[in-house]
Amino acid sequence: QKEVEQNSGPLSVPEGAIASLNCTYSDRGSQSFFWYRQYSGKSPELIMSIYSNGDKEDGRFTAQLNKASQYVSLLIRDSQPSDSATYLCAVIPWGQGGKLIFGQGTELSVKP
Amino acid sequence: NAGVTQTPKFQVLKTGQSMTLQCAQDMNHNSMYWYRQDPGMGLRLIYYSASEGTTDKGEVPNGYNVSRLNKREFSLRLESAAPSQTSVYFCASSEWGETQYFGPGTRLLVL
Numbered sequence: 001q002k003e004v005e006q007n008s009g010p011l012s013v014p015e016g017a018i019a020s021l022n023c024t025y026s027d028r029g030s031q032s033f034f035w036y037r038q039y040s041g042k043s044p045e046l047i048m049s050i051y052s053n054g055d056k057e058d059g060r061f062t063a064q065l066n067k068a069s070q071y072v073s074l075l076i077r078d079s080q081p082s083d084s085a086t087y088l089c090a091v092i093p094w095g096q097g098g099k100l101i102f103g104q105g106t107e108l109s110v111k112p
Numbered sequence: 113n114a115g116v117t118q119t120p121k122f123q124v125l126k127t128g129q130s131m132t133l134q135c136a137q138d139m140n141h142n143s144m145y146w147y148r149q150d151p152g153m154g155l156r157l158i159y160y161s162a163s164e165g166t167t168d169k170g171e172v173p174n175g176y177n178v179s180r181l182n183k184r185e186f187s188l189r190l191e192s193a194a195p196s197q198t199s200v201y202f203c204a205s206s207e208w209g210e211t212q213y214f215g216p217g218t219r220l221l222v223l
Binding site for chain 2: 100
């Protein structure tokens, strides 16, 4: 079992819809969770970090963490074509200090 | 404030050649990292330096060496390049356990 798993997609949503991206992780003791966005040919850039159970909102983005079920999700409201990118989930497992483990990424396509 | 910079942007090598990828950060971060990204594989950690003067292996260290030259600079060396090392290489920096910031990447092709 991979430590961090994401559906590779592509996930296609119409403009204005809610895009839902999911990520599961295997280390129950993981404490820190991150969502990065990566445009084609570019480097990853941080969208959200979340450390405690529940929801965290930033503009059109909401990260949701459920440690009991070992999943973290990212919701993008009012999706725009400019949101089309690959979204990477990353986790710091217990005892790994600052080392991030990345999922393989979910490709999102927002159709006008 | 440039953030994380990497050189070169592109490189083509022949099998067996050596090269060094350079990375520098101006955010005064203690920790620096080297990743490789291959299609469908996400980002995989090659080596990291938790603080100046220390380096440790990540998930895929074979075929690579690193040097933490000072707090700002962290280089990755391929001593004898192989086609399997064709990839996109990203350097990142952070405070330990906190958000990592990535450089623009180096695209390497080994023939």
